[in-house]
Amino acid sequence: MGGGGRRESLYGVCWGKGGGLLAKVIVLTSGKGGVGKTTSAAAIAAGLALRGKRTVVIDFDVGLRNLDLIMGCERRVVFDFINVINGDAKLNQALIKDKRNDNLYVFPTSQTRDKEALKRDGVERVLDELKENFDYIVCDSPAGIEHGAITALYFADSAIIVTNPEVSSVRDSDRIIGILASKSRRAEHNLEPVQVHLLLTRYSLERVKKGEMLSVEDVKEILSIPLLGVIPESETVLKASNTGTPVVFDQESPAGRAYLDSVARFVGEQREMRFLQPERRSIFRGLFGRA
Amino acid sequence: MRLLDLLFPERRNSAVIAKDRLKIVLAHERASRDAPEFLPALQKDLLDVVSRYVEIRDDTLRINVGKSADTSLLEINVEIDRSKVKPVNNNGAAARPRPLPPVRLEPESQAPWVKPG
Numbered sequence: 407m408g409g410g411g412r413r414e415s416l417y418g419v420c421w422g423k424g425g426g427l428l429a430k431v432i433v434l435t436s437g438k439g440g441v442g443k444t445t446s447a448a449a450i451a452a453g454l455a456l457r458g459k460r461t462v463v464i465d466f467d468v469g470l471r472n473l474d475l476i477m478g479c480e481r482r483v484v485f486d487f488i489n490v491i492n493g494d495a496k497l498n499q500a501l502i503k504d505k506r507n508d509n510l511y512v513f514p515t516s517q518t519r520d521k522e523a524l525k526r527d528g529v530e531r532v533l534d535e536l537k538e539n540f541d542y543i544v545c546d547s548p549a550g551i552e553h554g555a556i557t558a559l560y561f562a563d564s565a566i567i568v569t570n571p572e573v574s575s576v577r578d579s580d581r582i583i584g585i586l587a588s589k590s591r592r593a594e595h596n597l598e599p600v601q602v603h604l605l606l607t608r609y610s611l612e613r614v615k616k617g618e619m620l621s622v623e624d625v626k627e628i629l630s631i632p633l634l635g636v637i638p639e640s641e642t643v644l645k646a647s648n649t650g651t652p653v654v655f656d657q658e659s660p661a662g663r664a665y666l667d668s669v670a671r672f673v674g675e676q677r678e679m680r681f682l683q684p685e686r687r688s689i690f691r692g693l694f695g696r697a
Numbered sequence: 698m699r700l701l702d703l704l705f706p707e708r709r710n711s712a713v714i715a716k717d718r719l720k721i722v723l724a725h726e727r728a729s730r731d732a733p734e735f736l737p738a739l740q741k742d743l744l745d746v747v748s749r750y751v752e753i754r755d756d757t758l759r760i761n762v763g764k765s766a767d768t769s770l771l772e773i774n775v776e777i778d779r780s781k782v783k784p785v786n787n788n789g790a791a792a793r794p795r796p797l798p799p800v801r802l803e804p805e806s807q808a809p810w811v812k813p814g
């Protein structure tokens with residue numbers, strides 16, 4: 407890509423060392439595990455690529471490599487993040503180009519059990535090199551608030567806080583928001599703070615209606631950060647992971663459409679929030695159509 | 698709202714309970730997250746000084762950190778039992794060392810002299 411033109415951006419324009427535009431670094435983080443970070447990282451990276459943005463999605467979950475499976479490139483992994491950091495492989499040997507979209511690349515992590523293998527200065531060098539070549543760098547964070555999660559969020563320009571409408575997830579999100587505000591590179595260097603966005607996933611309108619689940623308004627009020635999107639609980643997510651396809655490639659998937667809307671909002675478009683109202687059915691469909 | 702909830706308002710649904718519990722726990726966690734690091738040391742020093750003059754129970758010295766628009770507020774509350782006032786010429790004689798009570802943070806409370814910003 408190199409120089410490139412002036413890129414639209416929510417948060418202003420960054421210029422690279424060579425005069426080119428620098429990629430924006432986005433982290434998907436949550437504190438709590440199993441809330442949908444990896445699913446969301448794959449979907450959002452693919453969604454950005456579908457919009458013509460050169461995007462790389464990096465797996466920061468050292469030891470528990472899974473992004474490769476969700477992206478469907480597990481059999482093509484030769485070198486990984488740690489190999490590149492240690493200088494055992496070049497970046498272009500480790501990056502895996504997506505077969506469905508030319509703008510999309512996957513950067514897998516290693517399965518080493520040495521959790522400290524991701525050294526901050528090594529990560530910075532790799533990110534700097536990636537920044538020259540991509541529009542977006544999407545980082546899939548491990549769970550927790552230890553070394554791995556801190557490393558994943560440290561260099562972020564934006565953070566997408568993946569949250570489920572459930573007490574422990576909301577509490578952990580609040581914790582992570584605090585860490586972003588105090589321990590990120592932007593915080594430590596007194597730069598403009600990391601932009602945080604709420605992505606509420608595994609949302610069930612029926613259960614909210616019954617008063618069994620925190621509503622999107624509840625979570626927004628408690629965390630008081632801007633809402634990027636609401637992803638409904640959907641069976642299509644499991645189907646997508648079974649086949650190694652980011653869910654945005656499934657045209658029929660409500661979750662996929664909700665992710666595409668979220669990506670559109672991320673790049674500055676206005677989109678109405680869907681799936682917060684029961685789908686309108688005509689009386690005939692309601693009576694005779696499938697339920 | 699369901700009919701049942703109208704008839705028995707005290708039977709609150711579980712999402713409402715979840716929201717209330719979260720609000721309370723997060724208010725405390727945010728306050729202690731933002732609390733200055735010197736707080737425990739300050740509390741110990743205060744306890745030492747005050748107890749030269751009056752006998753105070755461990756849990757009657759409270760420190761609150763509050764925030765309004767652009768001011769941070771450090772509020773110190775000491776409850777004194779009148780009968781326990783020591784002679785004035787105590788002159789700093791060290792009272793017996795006492796164990797340090799936990800710092801209590803009460804983010805919601807604000808001192809009465811602070812105008813809301």
Ligand SMILES: Nc1ncnc2c1ncn2[C@@H]1O[C@H](COP(=O)(O)OP(=O)(O)O)[C@@H](O)[C@H]1O
Pocket residue numbers: 436438439440441442443444445446549607608609637638639640641643644647661
């Ligand atoms: N919107 C959704 N609907 C249904 N299942 C989901 C949804 N989002 C995530 N899941 C499922 O939740 C589990 C955890 O998701 P994952 O993305 O691996 O979370 P994390 O990376 O935060 O640990 C997976 O089994 C995934 O298929």
Ligand SMILES: [Mg+2]
Pocket residue numbers: 443444445467472547548
């Ligand atoms: Mg994951």
